[in-house]
Amino acid sequence: MAQAEDVPETVVLDCGADADAAAGVDVPVGVRSVVHRVLGVVREWLAGERFAGSRLVVVTRGAVAVGSAGDVVQAPVWGLVRAALAENPGRFALADVDGGTDADVDVAVAAVVAGEPEVAVRDGAVLVPRLTRLPSPASQEVPALDAPGAVLVTGGTGGLGAVVARYLVAERGVRDLVLTSRRGPDAPGATELAEELTTLGARVEILACDVSDRDTVTRLVGSLASERGLLAVVHAAGVGDNGLVGALSPERVDAVLAPKADAAWWLHEATCELDLAAFVLFSSAGGLVLTAGQGNYAAANVFLDALAARRRAEGLPATSMAYGFWDVGAGLGQYLSEVDRRRMASQGLPVLSHEAGLELFAAGLDRGEATVVALRVDTAALRTRTDEVPALLRALTPT
Structure with a gap:
């Protein structure tokens, strides 16, 4: 008698190797390399039956700007996966680790399981993205556009x-x-x-x-x-x-x-x-x-x-x-x-x-x-x- 297959609730897709492979090429070429790979996995994930009750956590490494610039090659993955999540609630999540170790990935996955669909881990701390209202006063960086040129x-x-x-x-x-x-x-x-x-x-x-x-x-x-x-x-x-x-x-x-x-x-x-x-x-x-x-x-x-x-x-x-x-x-x-x-x-x-x-x-x-x-x-x-x-x-x- 066949036994039921043990299917995990959470599966991790780590984009780190994709980012390494894209290093040294023109940025638009690198973006396509990473985004195409993730798109292929996302489409397979949605088309298959095995993981219909599971969540795919897409992990990027240093893609999110936290205190410094993020990796522009990996960043577009966040837009693509956000769309997949909006269309398929509960099926996807996003996590970013700064270079990071497997322990950082584990921390990120734990935060996802706790109910956060988007997280970044920095020095072991979990950060979550939130939009906030900007105060109304303008900065002192008003660009002078009435100059020559x-x-x-x-x-x-x-x-x-x-x-x-x-x-x-x-x-x-x-x-x-x-x-x-x-x-x-x-x-x-x-x-x-x-x-x-x-x-x-x-x-x-x-x-x-x-x-x-x-x-x-x-x-x-x-x-x-x-x-x-x-x-x-x-x-x-x-x-x-x-x-x-x-x-x-x-x-x-x-x-x-x-x-x-x-x-x-x-x-x-x-x-x-x-x-x-x-x-x-x-x-x-x-x-x-x-x-x-x-x-x-x-x-x-x-x-x-x-x-x-x-x-x-x-x-x-x-x-x-x-x-x-x-x-x-x-x-x-x-x-x-x-x-x-x-x-x-x-x-x-x-x-x-x-x-x-x-x-x-x-x-x-x-x-x-x-x-x-x-x-x-x-x-x-x-x-x-x-x-x-x-x-x-x-x-x-x-x-």
Whole structure:
């Protein structure tokens, strides 16, 4: 008579070996190596029956920025697995150990079993991530964007890039704008946008540019720096390709990483020797608390957050703005149905208005923080959620 197989309640996937294998290669290549491996394991985990009642704890090593910059290669794993957890409650967890030993992993797993889906272990102590409200006063790091030099906005001919371009000219005194997109001057509305910004007093140049290509970015930044000076960068380019983690393929992950994560890294490389006033990355709360159905997009955005932390640690300007859905008929927000809006409001995360989005952009730009989360939170709705409140929001819902 066959005996029932003893199936563990918790299984550990350690990404340490993947990170070691990715060392010494270009960062975007390393990111793909690690994310593809984890995606493959996650899909197998969801497709199989053996571990249907178990939890997979994905362990990274030094990926989370705690007191210092984290590893940008491993960091995107957190976005991908957060999506898997949001879609499959109780099936996944995340743990980060700083280099660490097996004892650190054991401590992390114990914390997961105790009810924390995301933990970091430092010197034997367990840390958990929580979003908190930033105090309102701005820092002393308000970037002067009305100085000579060009401000480069990727994805600048439409969507959030165009919204921000108008703000920079009308409210921050920017007088030299370079807007890029794949179609450049041929993009819908590009001509009208240029005319509007010119009327407001800015010199505007619109270029067709694939910012996911390293050589293209290097040439663009080099020409701007030498010919007119480069004052600031706002990286708003990106695409979405929503789908449940179990249905994602490496190709779908790569297609989303390229214009957002790869481009951000190439911009970082090309500008790290320049004296920029600001380096702004348009990230998304889709890497943090709105992850369901956005595993590839979440991974790309967590990369931006990690890159901002790395740049700050290196003494370079950087702010990653992790936005909730912004009601401007652009970006992923343009795909929201009325049902989506009601669902998000019932979850305590209502859509941002146009005005609120710009107010948060201004506040984030002036705070001097590596990452800010531009998100509306309805705490009353959070407390009445029937599903599990994401760990990152638990500090905002006191019992």
